[in-house]
Amino acid sequence: MATLSLHQLEKSFPLGKGRHRVIKGIDLTLNDNEFVSIVGSSGCGKSTLLSIAAGLEEFDAGDVRVDGRSITGPGIDRGVVFQSYTLLPWLTARQNIEFALKAAGTPGRQCRDIAQQHLELVKLGQSGDSWPGELSGGMKQRVAIARALSYRPKILLMDEPFGALDAMTRHQMQQLLIEIWEKHRLTVMFVTHDIEEAVWLSDRIVVMGQGVIDDAFDVRLARPRHEEMNRDPEFINLQHLVLDRIRHPAVSV
Numbered sequence: 001m002a003t004l005s006l007h008q009l010e011k012s013f014p015l016g017k018g019r020h021r022v023i024k025g026i027d028l029t030l031n032d033n034e035f036v037s038i039v040g041s042s043g044c045g046k047s048t049l050l051s052i053a054a055g056l057e058e059f060d061a062g063d064v065r066v067d068g069r070s071i072t073g074p075g076i077d078r079g080v081v082f083q084s085y086t087l088l089p090w091l092t093a094r095q096n097i098e099f100a101l102k103a104a105g106t107p108g109r110q111c112r113d114i115a116q117q118h119l120e121l122v123k124l125g126q127s128g129d130s131w132p133g134e135l136s137g138g139m140k141q142r143v144a145i146a147r148a149l150s151y152r153p154k155i156l157l158m159d160e161p162f163g164a165l166d167a168m169t170r171h172q173m174q175q176l177l178i179e180i181w182e183k184h185r186l187t188v189m190f191v192t193h194d195i196e197e198a199v200w201l202s203d204r205i206v207v208m209g210q211g212v213i214d215d216a217f218d219v220r221l222a223r224p225r226h227e228e229m230n231r232d233p234e235f236i237n238l239q240h241l242v243l244d245r246i247r248h249p250a251v252s253v
């Protein structure tokens with residue numbers, strides 16, 4: 001069970017002599033095991049919202065709850081993956097995961113086994129001794145996902161995780177993510193600029209306007225999803241609806 005709920009969230013940054021209100025009273029709940037993508041034009045506040053949910057960014061007012069409990073900072077109930085790989089270059093792939101496990105309080109003797117299990121989960125079972133500099137972008141991002149999942153969070157927060165990857169690798173990573181999501185019953189918040197990716201992956205797509213939730217669309221395509229689905233009229237129609245909403249916001253702010 002893992003629900004993530006944001007209530008009346010407010011966030012502003014200093015700007016000149018005043019403040020720039022970036023999140024304006026957002027209410028959003030991600031249900032247990034739900035895959036929710038957040039899309040919206042550049043600068044509308046997607047990353048800020050995700051960072052607040054991760055506990056990495058403070059907020060001015062409102063409440064963030066995991067299973068009903070207010071959070072005040074990062075926690076092992078939430079795993080986070082960013083676009084930049086954020087691996088420590090002086091540690092091997094396995095050591096990067098072990099480092100996170102130790103920080104999460106896992107007894108030292110268990111760390112190696114858990115790290116190996118998670119390398120296998122992301123199909124890098126043979127690459128544990130590689131240095132980040134020896135890995136491709138897709139492999140680095142798989143290590144970052146393994147690391148985020150290693151301490152068994154029920155919520156995964158991902159900010160443009162595949163944005164830096166080529167189309168083929170990106171597609172492989174999307175498939176891997178869906179496999180992991182189905183196996184581990186995760187609740188996922190996924191920020192992306194790619195509407196096709198959002199439709200392909202999600203149960204629900206939330207469109208942000210400037211600091212607000214502008215609209216939301218349920219994705220009613222059957223699972224498991226497969227490549228040919230992007231020719232399905234429902235898939236294409238939904239892509240157009242989402243794009244249209246980004247271009248023509250419903251909520252004026």
Ligand SMILES: Nc1ncnc2c1ncn2[C@@H]1O[C@H](COP(=O)(O)OP(=O)(O)OP(=O)(O)O)[C@@H](O)[C@H]1O
Binds near residue numbers: 013040041043045046
């Ligand atoms: N640390 C900060 N200090 C000041 N302003 C910030 C800070 N972080 C974000 N902002 C501002 O907050 C607004 C929202 O930024 P945010 O990165 O959340 O948007 P985004 O929707 O994720 O954008 P993009 O799609 O381009 O990544 C922007 O106007 C940005 O300039």
